Structures are given as structure tokens and as C-alpha cells.
Amino acid sequence: MTRVLVPVAILEGETVSAGLMDLLGTVDVTVLGYHVLPEQTPPDQARLQYEERATAALEDLTEEFRSAGGAADHRLVFTHDREQTVNRVADEVDARAFAISGVTGDVDRLLVSLSGDVAVDRVLDFVVEVVGDREVGVTLLLASTADGAADRLDAAAERLRGAGLSVETRLERDGSTFDALLDAVPDHDAVVMGESAPSLRSLVFGEEADRVASASVGPVLVVRADEPTDGDAG
Amino acid sequence: MSSEPTGTNIEGEAPDAEPVVETDEATLTEDAELERTLGLGGGLAIGIGTMIGAGIFVFPGLAGAEVGTAATASFAIGGLVALLVALPTSELATAMPKSGGGYYFVSRGLGTLAGTVIGLSLWLGLVFATAFYLVGLGFYALDALAQVGVTVGTSPGLIVSVIAVLAGVGFTVLNVTGTENAAKLQNGIVALLLSMLVVFLAFGMLDALGIVDAGTPPGEAQDVWSVVPIMSVAALVFTSYLGFAQVATVAGEMKNPGRNLPLAMIGSVLVVTVLYVLTIFVATSVFTQDGLAIAGETAMVEVGRELLGSPGALVIVVGGLLATMSSANASILSTSRAIYGVSKDALLPRWASRINLTYGTPHVALGLAGGPVIVLAATRQVQLLAEVASFLHLVMYGLMCVALVAIRRDRPDWYDPEFRVPGGAVIPVVGALASFGLIAFMDPLSIAIGLAVIVLTAGWYFYYARDVKLKGAL
Numbered sequence: 001m002t003r004v005l006v007p008v009a010i011l012e013g014e015t016v017s018a019g020l021m022d023l024l025g026t027v028d029v030t031v032l033g034y035h036v037l038p039e040q041t042p043p044d045q046a047r048l049q050y051e052e053r054a055t056a057a058l059e060d061l062t063e064e065f066r067s068a069g070g071a072a073d074h075r076l077v078f079t080h081d082r083e084q085t086v087n088r089v090a091d092e093v094d095a096r097a098f099a100i101s102g103v104t105g106d107v108d109r110l111l112v113s114l115s116g117d118v119a120v121d122r123v124l125d126f127v128v129e130v131v132g133d134r135e136v137g138v139t140l141l142l143a144s145t146a147d148g149a150a151d152r153l154d155a156a157a158e159r160l161r162g163a164g165l166s167v168e169t170r171l172e173r174d175g176s177t178f179d180a181l182l183d184a185v186p187d188h189d190a191v192v193m194g195e196s197a198p199s200l201r202s203l204v205f206g207e208e209a210d211r212v213a214s215a216s217v218g219p220v221l222v223v224r225a226d227e228p229t230d231g232d233a234g
Numbered sequence: 235m236s237s238e239p240t241g242t243n244i245e246g247e248a249p250d251a252e253p254v255v256e257t258d259e260a261t262l263t264e265d266a267e268l269e270r271t272l273g274l275g276g277g278l279a280i281g282i283g284t285m286i287g288a289g290i291f292v293f294p295g296l297a298g299a300e301v302g303t304a305a306t307a308s309f310a311i312g313g314l315v316a317l318l319v320a321l322p323t324s325e326l327a328t329a330m331p332k333s334g335g336g337y338y339f340v341s342r343g344l345g346t347l348a349g350t351v352i353g354l355s356l357w358l359g360l361v362f363a364t365a366f367y368l369v370g371l372g373f374y375a376l377d378a379l380a381q382v383g384v385t386v387g388t389s390p391g392l393i394v395s396v397i398a399v400l401a402g403v404g405f406t407v408l409n410v411t412g413t414e415n416a417a418k419l420q421n422g423i424v425a426l427l428l429s430m431l432v433v434f435l436a437f438g439m440l441d442a443l444g445i446v447d448a449g450t451p452p453g454e455a456q457d458v459w460s461v462v463p464i465m466s467v468a469a470l471v472f473t474s475y476l477g478f479a480q481v482a483t484v485a486g487e488m489k490n491p492g493r494n495l496p497l498a499m500i501g502s503v504l505v506v507t508v509l510y511v512l513t514i515f516v517a518t519s520v521f522t523q524d525g526l527a528i529a530g531e532t533a534m535v536e537v538g539r540e541l542l543g544s545p546g547a548l549v550i551v552v553g554g555l556l557a558t559m560s561s562a563n564a565s566i567l568s569t570s571r572a573i574y575g576v577s578k579d580a581l582l583p584r585w586a587s588r589i590n591l592t593y594g595t596p597h598v599a600l601g602l603a604g605g606p607v608i609v610l611a612a613t614r615q616v617q618l619l620a621e622v623a624s625f626l627h628l629v630m631y632g633l634m635c636v637a638l639v640a641i642r643r644d645r646p647d648w649y650d651p652e653f654r655v656p657g658g659a660v661i662p663v664v665g666a667l668a669s670f671g672l673i674a675f676m677d678p679l680s681i682a683i684g685l686a687v688i689v690l691t692a693g694w695y696f697y698y699a700r701d702v703k704l705k706g707a708l
Contacts, residue, residue: 011591040409040567040595042333043268044261044486045574048250049589055265077260079269080487088259088269 001071002129004221005095007032007086008061010054010076016061018068019104020219023190025069026132030093033058033076034085043078051076090224096126097192100209102219104189110136111188114156115143115177116208118194123223124156127192128163130221138165139188143172143180178208185216192221241701242580249579249702256331258490270489275421277494280484280564281477281502283424287561288620289474289510290431291554292370294517295533296617297467298526302457303518306511308467309474313507315672316475318665319631320503321655322638324496327482329641329651331491334575335482335568336630341579343637345705350695351688352630353576356479357569358687359626361603363476364565365402365610366619371558372398372611373531378551391614398611401559405566406604410590410597423560430553431509438516438541457518462675469675473620474510476627477561478503480568483575492652516541531616569603570596581699618683621676625684632669635662646706 004024008014010033033054037046058074065072075093079085090098112127114120127138138160142153150171157167172180185191191212213220239249252263261268272280289309297305326339337356341349372394379393458464478499488494517526517537529536534554538546574596577587590597610619639662641649655661673681 035594037594038412040412040570040600041589042484042486042571042574044333044578045587045596046589046594047252047263047266047268048578048587051263051266076266077269078266080271081269084271085269 001028002096002126003028003030003093005030005032005086005090005093005098006065006101007034007082007098008058008101009034009036010057010061011035011050014101016064016099016101017104017219019107019189020099020101021065021068023107023130023136023219024065024099026130026134028070029065029072030089030095031058031062031065031072031074032086032089033061033074034082035078036082037078037080039080043080046078050078095224096122097221097223100213100220100222102190102213102217104218107136107189109188110138111141111181111184111191112138113141113143113177113181113191113193114153115141115180116194116196118196119223119225120152120156120194122225123192123194124159126221126223128160128165130192131165133164136165137168139168139170139184141170141172141181141184143175143177145173178211181212182215185218188218190219190221191216192223194223195225239579240703243699243702244697245583247580247584249704256491258492261486268486270487270491272484272487272494273489274494274497277481277484277488277498278502278505279421279424280568281481281498282428282505283420283557283560284477284480284564284568285474285502285506285561286424286427286431286509287367287370287554287557287559289471289506290513291374291534291550291557292366292531292616293471293474294514294537295526295529295531297471298514298518298521298533299523299530300458300467301463302523303515304457304459304464305467305471305518306514307459307464308471309510309514310507311465311468312472312475313503313510315468315472315631315665315668316478316503316507317500318661318668319635320478320499322635322662322665323479323482323631324499324653325651325655326634326638326641327485327495327499328492328653329649331485331488331495332575333483333486333571334578335485335572336479336634337572337575339482340630340633340637341704342706343641344633346581346699346702347692347695348633348637349579349704350576350581350699351691352633353572353579353581354691354694355626355687356572356630357576357602358606358691359476359623359630360480360565360569360572361606362610362619362623362626363473364562364569364603364607365398365613366473366616366623367558367561367565368398368402368607368611369394369614369616369619370531371401371555371562372396372614374551374554374558375401377532377535378555381548381551395612395614398614399608401562402604402608402611405563406600406607409563409566409570409600409604410595411593420560420564423556427553427557427560428505430549431513434538434541434546434549435509435512435516438520438537439512441541442516442519465672465675469624469672470617470621471510472624472628472672474506475503476623477506477564479627479630480564483568483571496653566600566603566607570599573599573602579704580702581695617677618680621680622683622687625673625676625680626687628669628673629684629688632666635666635669638662639666644706
């Protein structure tokens with residue numbers, strides 16, 4: 001079963017919108033409650049003080065996910081480094097995607113970005129699984145100047161239609177991929193995008209997904225890149 | 235389980251004994267996980283960053299003034315003692331990679347009384363050490379003022395005290411309110427200092443050996459190559475080797491602790507020992523004992539001036555400011571972890587490790603670190619502060635070695651270190667003897683203050699926590 005990791009800054013009162021919970025009703029969810037500590041504070045010290053409160057809040061949240069449909073569990077982590085924690089737990093629970101929580105009502109329309117260097121197959125498979133047999137429309141977005149971009153976009157759309165989804169396409173020929181994505185966000189309730197390899201740009205400006213989330217207000221689902229093959233393969 | 239801590243303190247608080255599973259990336263408790271986020275680089279930066287402030291920038295003048303070039307032997311002896319303790323500490327830390335470092339090992343190996351004494355002495359020892367670093371910072375700040383042409387009037391000593399106290403207040407407030415990640419800054423400062431020192435020492439060595447002539451006067455210090463003075467200088471400068479134990483206080487946050495803890499502790503001791511010996515050699519080649527004595531705490535600035543002119547002096551002033559700041563800051567961080575370790579085991583009230591939600595920082599523990607530091611820094615007693623800090627640490631070092639021998643003898647089933655000290659009991663026994671032996675060469679006043687602290691902490695145990703049982707509990 002496909003699993004999505006939902007990181008939540010649990011002690012800072014971050015919550016998950018009902019729309020995102022419904023959207024994820026078709027998949028399994030691991031709620032990752034985390035609390036980031038300054039380096040002056042040993043994580044164990046925070047656990048001693050906050051564990052009960054955080055666990056209670058997490059259990060409530062997990063219960064809400066369950067009543068929205070899928071199986072759900074939770075993890076609680078005290079850390080100095082949010083990114084390291086999200087990546088570690090995502091690996092351990094073998095999550096296909098993680099969610100950046102945002103504000104949204106019912107999700108009627110998804111914006112799926114295929115721009116850039118992402119694993120298109122994984123993104124499409126994930127979209128099919130999340131939408132399931134529900135009435136959620138999908139807009140496929142590709143911002144690319146390459147020849148054959150239109151063909152790639154059509155092929156992707158055909159694949160989703162074959163799975164029974166209602167699909168529109170949108171091809172952007174100029175401007176940055178980031179601007180193209182933001183321009184397309186209105187009329188959509190949530191964004192699905194692939195995880196791109198860390199680049200210089202993401203080091204300077206932050207992860208693209210985080211920038212999209214903060215610029216678009218709504219939730220963003222980031223489909224993780226292929227995990228490296230395990231040691232036992234060789 | 236029989237090895238769980240039992241009993242309560244006078245307020246009825248019991249030690250927090252959450253069963254945990256340690257992995258290379260996190261500590262797993264029943265309901266939560268604690269991410270390990272410090273890498274080898276971060277561990278080395280804590281160790282080296284804490285140590286070089288004292289050994290390179292404050293002690294060369296004081297040590298060289300006593301015994302001349304023979305001070306190289308004093309620093310080498312200090313380094314050897316530190317290494318003899320760093321090896322057993324590494325074994326204990328890989329078996330118990332927890333916050334609190336030396337306190338944790340001693341309390342689990344030797345029981346609650348020894349644990350209480352060491353836990354509270356580690357706190358106070360770090361307080362003395364931090365005060366010492368801040369006074370060093372004050373002397374360098376005074377020199378920096380002189381460099382930019384501000385002359386201080388009749389009482390430069392008072393200025394040093396004022397600067398040390400202000401810096402102490404500043405660091406405490408910054409640590410309570412600051413949520414910026416200063417670790418990266420600390421790593422950068424340490425890297426910068428190391429590269430500066432390598433260049434400076436390389437040039438100094440060439441000059442000292444006569445390969446290049448920087449025009450330094452032929453003023454070699456007269457050397458005192460006899461055992462007792464060399465040992466008493468070693469006891470004084472041992473404060474330069476306290477940093478590796480600070481690495482152990484953050485053991486709970488080290489990634490891959492089985493590998494990184496021994497490398498960070500032993501590596502930082504080796505690196506600083508080499509740097510110290512070279513620094514002392516250069517300093518005592520450039521100046522006579524009298525010259526070093528006059529220049530005092532900031533003698534290295536004059537060494538820099540002799541070798542490279544005003545730019546050399548400026549480099550050393552800036553380096554000294556950065557190094558003493560990074561030592562003080564790293565020590566305040568370790569102090570609050572030491573307090574947390576003790577408070578978690580109900581040897582101090584639980585409120586001592588409270589965290590505030592506004593900044594997420596342990597304000598009480600930081601206050602318990604910073605408050606006494608400020609009072610001690612105002613005294614400006616460099617040698618006394620350094621020796622008391624060394625005394626309290628050496629007692630802990632000795633007992634850590636004893637704890638290793640005791641735990642190995644008892645062979646509790648939880649004891650499974652990834653790093654083992656080779657050679658059976660030889661290194662821990664020699665390490666314990668060396669640690670306690672070095673104390674004998676200290677100034678009587680320092681020994682008296684150190685003993686008073688030990689007696690007070692033992693008294694605290696009998697008053698507050700005599701029913702708490704920690705031995706063997708993991």
C-alpha cells in the first residue's frame with residue numbers, strides 16, 4: 001500500500017486541513033509529529049517535558065486521518081534538524097511521498113507538475129493511486145522549452161485517462177518552471193510535484209517544494225525520488 | 235528489571251528511567267525518537283573549539299614565564315594525561331551515548347554518591363572553566379582596544395573584569411533567546427582558527443629554527459628542565475585539555491556514536507597537543523622568560539608582533555577573541571547539558587531542566603551556568619580559575635577511569651561498547667593515577683577550593699538524594 005508521510009510541527013499548533021485529510025483517504029498515512037529544538041537544548045530534555053502533550057495531539061490527529069479513510073499511524077521526533085528527520089523517517093516507513101500541510105477546503109482539482117528533472121512515472125502512479133475512483137480533476141503542467149515537450153505531456157495525460165481520471169494539460173513555453181507553477185495554482189486545491197535532486201538553487205533558495213507551498217498557501221504533495229537500491233542488491 | 239534506577243529524592247521525584255534503544259541515527263524511546271544530528275566535524279569543532287582558546291592564546295605567556303622552553307614538556311604531559319583519559323572515556327561513551335557525559339558514566343559505574351559528586355562538580359568545573367575563558371577574552375579585548383588606539387587609564391584590570399562580566403551576561407542571554415543555529419558558525423570559526431594557526435606556527439617554527447630570520451632578538455627563554463616545576467606548570471595548563479570531555483556531554487546527539495565519539499575525542503586531543511607544543515616552542519624561542527612574564531595572558535600578541543609586525547599582532551588579537559569566545563560559548567552549552575543529566579536523575583530538582591516554550595531553551599540550566607560564571611569572571615583570577623576547573627575535571631577523569639575498570643569487572647549485560655581500550659586495565663589504571671597525581675602539583679589554594687566543592691557536593695547527596703539508586707542503571 002502506498003504510504004504518505006505528513007510532517008507536522010506538533011507543538012507549534014500546526015494542524016492538517018480537512019481537505020488534505022480527505023485527499024489522503026485513499027492511501028496509508030504516517031503522521032510525523034516533530035519538534036525542532038535549538039542546539040542549546042538536548043532533544044531528550046524536550047521529550048521529558050513535552051512528550052505527553054505531543055503524543056495526545058498526535059493521537060487525535062491520527063484518529064482524524066483514520067476516520068477520513070486510510071490506515072494511519074504516527075511517530076514523534078525531537079530533533080535539531082527538520083530535514084534530516086523527515087528524510088530518515090520517510091526512508092524508514094518507505095513513504096512514497098510526503099505532504100507539506102497547507103490550507104484548503106475540499107480538493108476538487110489537483111495541479112500536477114511534471115517540470116524539471118523528476119521521475120514522471122512515479123509521480124503519475126502516485127496521482128492515480130491518490131485520486132482512486134473519486135471525482136477529482138487533474139491538471140498536468142509541463143514547463144519546458146525542449147522539443148517533444150507537447151508529446152511527453154500528451155502521453156502522460158493519456159496514461160492518466162487510461163486509469164479513468166479526468167485530465168487537462170497545460171504547457172508553458174517560457175518563464176521559469178517555478179513561475180509557471182505558481183501561475184497555474186489558482187483554480188487548484190493542491191499541488192503534486194516530484195522531488196528534485198538537491199541543486200545549487202535549492203541550497204540558496206530552499207527546497208522548491210517548500211517555496212511552492214509558501215507561495216501557493218495550499219498543500220503540496222512531494223513524490224520522493226527513487227530510493228537508492230539496498231546493499232543486498234549487489 | 236534490577237538495573238533500573240530506584241528511590242526518590244527529598245522532594246519525592248524519581249529518576250526518569252525511560253527504556254531506550256540506540257541506533258546510529260536516533261535514540262528510540264517508547265513513544266518518541268530523538269534525532270542524532272551532530273556529525274564528526276561538529277564533534278571535533280566542540281572539542282578543539284573549547285580547547286585552543288586556553289592553550290594557544292592564554293597559557294603560553296604564563297607557562298613560558300615559569301619554565302621557559304621546558305613548558306613544551308608540560309603541555310606534552312598534559313596531552314598525554316588527556317589521551318590516557320580520552321581512551322577510556324571513548325569506550326564508556328560508545329557504550330552509553332547519552333547527554334551528561336562523564337557524570338553519566340560515573341553514576342552508572344560507581345553509584346549515586348560518586349555520581350552526585352561528579353555531576354555537580356562537572357557543572358561547577360565547567361563554570362570555573364567558562365569564567366576562565368571569559369577572563370582570557372577580557373584580556374584580549376583590552377589588547378584589541380589598545381590596537382585600535384584606545385588607551386585605558388589607571389585600572390586596566392577593572393576593564394578586563396567589566397568586559398568578562400558583560401561577555402558572560404551576553405552569552406547567557408544569547409543562549410536563552412537565540413534560536414539561530416550557531417553550530418555552523420562555531421565550525422567555521424574553528425576552521426578559520428586552525429588555518430590561521432598552521433600558517434602562523436609554520437612561520438614561527440622556521441624562524442625559531444633559524445631557517446628564516448624575522449629579525450627576532452636572540453632572546454631564548456632560560457629553560458628550567460626539572461620535574462617539579464614542569465609538573466606544576468602541567469597542572470596549571472591542564473585547563474587547555476578539558477574540551478574532549480565536553481564532546482562526551484553531547485554524546486546523546488552524535489550520529490553514528492560508535493565511530494564518531496572516539497574519533498572526535500581522541501582526534502581533538504591529538505590535534506591540540508601538537509598545536510600547543512609547537513606554540514610554546516615558538517613563543518619561548520622568541521622571548522625570554524621575563525618578556526613572557528611581562529606580556530602575561532596576551533603574550534602571544536607580542537610573539538605575533540615580533541614575528542610578523544603589526545599584522546601579526548592583529549591576527550593574534552582577532553584569533554584570541556574568537557577562540558576565547560568559542561571556548562566560553564561551547565562550555566556554557568555543555569554546562570546546561572551537565573545540569574540536565576543530573577536533574578533528570580533527580581539529583582537536582584526537576585525544574586532545573588525546564589524548557590521555555592517561547593525559545594525552546596533550558597533557561598534555568600543556562601542561568602545556573604551563566605550566573606556563577608559571571609561572579610567568578612569578575613574576580614579575574616586566571617590561574618586560580620584555571621586550576622580549580624582542572625581540579626574538578628581531573629577528579630572526574632580519574633573516576634571515569636575507575637568506573638571503566640569497575641564496569642568491566644561487573645560485566646553488566648547492557649554494557650556493549652563499540653570501541654574498546656586495548657591492553658586490559660593498564661590504560662584506565664594509569665589514566666586514573668595520572669589524573670589524581672597531577673592534582674598534587676597544583677597550588678594549595680586551588681586544591682583547597684576544589685576539595686571544598688567536593689565536600690559540598692557530597693553533603694548535597696546526603697541531604698537531598700541519599701535514597702536514589704543509580705548504579706548499573708542504563
